[in-house]
Amino acid sequence: MASPLLSFLFFTLLFFSAHSELCNPQDKKFLLQIKKDLNNPYALTSWKPDTDCCDWYVVQCDRVSHRIISLTLFTDSVSFQIPAAVGDLPHLETLEFHKLPNLTGPIHPAIAKLKNLKDLTLSWTNLSGPVPDFLSELKNLTFLDLAFNNLSGSIPPSLALLPNLLALHLDRNKLTGSIPYSFGTFSSVPDLYLSHNQLSGTIPPSFANMDFSVIDLSRNKLTGDASVVFGANKTTQIVDLSRNLFQFDLSKPVFPKSLTSLDLNHNKITGSIPVEMTALNLQFLNVSYNRLCGQIPVGGKLQSFDYSSYFHNRCLCGAPLPSCK
DSSP: OOOHHHHHHHHHHHHHHHHOOOSOHHHHHHHHHHHHHTTOOGGGTTOOTTSOGGGSTTEEEOTTTOOEEEEEEESSOOOSBOOGGGGGOTTOSEEEEEEETTOBSOOOGGGGGOTTOOEEEEEEEOOEEOOOGGGGGOTTOSEEEOOSSEEEEOOOGGGGGOTTOOEEEOOSSEEEEOOOGGGGOOSSOOEEEOOSSEEEEEOOGGGGGOOOSEEEOOSSEEEEOOGGGOOTTOOOOEEEOOSSEEOOBTTSSOOOTTOOEEEOOSSOOBSOOOGGGGGSOOSEEEOOSSOOEEEOOOSTTGGGSOGGGTOSOSEEESTTSOOOO
16 A cells, blocks of 8 residues: 555646646747737637647647747738747747738848758748848758748849758749859759749759759749750659740750659740650640640650640641641
């Protein structure tokens, strides 16, 4: 039979375990400041001073240190700018502000203090101003998503200094200027999304050294020879160069065998479709609205796509288009 002292100690420990707060008091302080700065949105109603912040909605604590490591706020009527207090959560690994149409202003420089950040998502908002150079200081970033905003200006070349980046989304903004030459020097090659901007100039020749798994440069004002993104030794899977002003001979590049999706529509591409493309396991192809000529090679997946993948070329013919004369 347990002694009264042991029973007392057991129930005392049980009581304090049930009622002790795991949340770091400094983290709680700055989270409550964030809530205030965001005008107390509905999504943060669980954030109450008398409760454990590790139990709050849209935040996550580390299981060992109990420090806040994740803050993900999305789909709310937030009507303020990014709070400076986000920079006072030093253990953050994930910061996401997503689908917040009333979130405005620039990307706050306080984010530069978050040296442990791995995932930074600021997307589908009305953030404006430049893509800040200080993002290159976040050396642990593996995922950077700034898509669907109103960001403007040029792309900072320093983003190529992020050593662990696996995906970079700058698509659907108002970015201008050229693609930085440094983007051909990433130490870890990210999936690259730069579509739906106002980028101009040519693809840097340094891209010949990059084995992008995914590269989407569509809907810009890019010119010149885009064949530098291809190569026999590459493992590229998805290439979208559509709706630009690219000019090159399609019969010249050597396409990677790994290619599954190729979109080149609405450019000024010449030449013919090479027979080597019949060896590719393409799931998607669109070369329409170019200046291609000759017969579409028979074989592989090329006849599995309908006429819309090929139409509006100078003199392209053969199935699924009308037969060659």
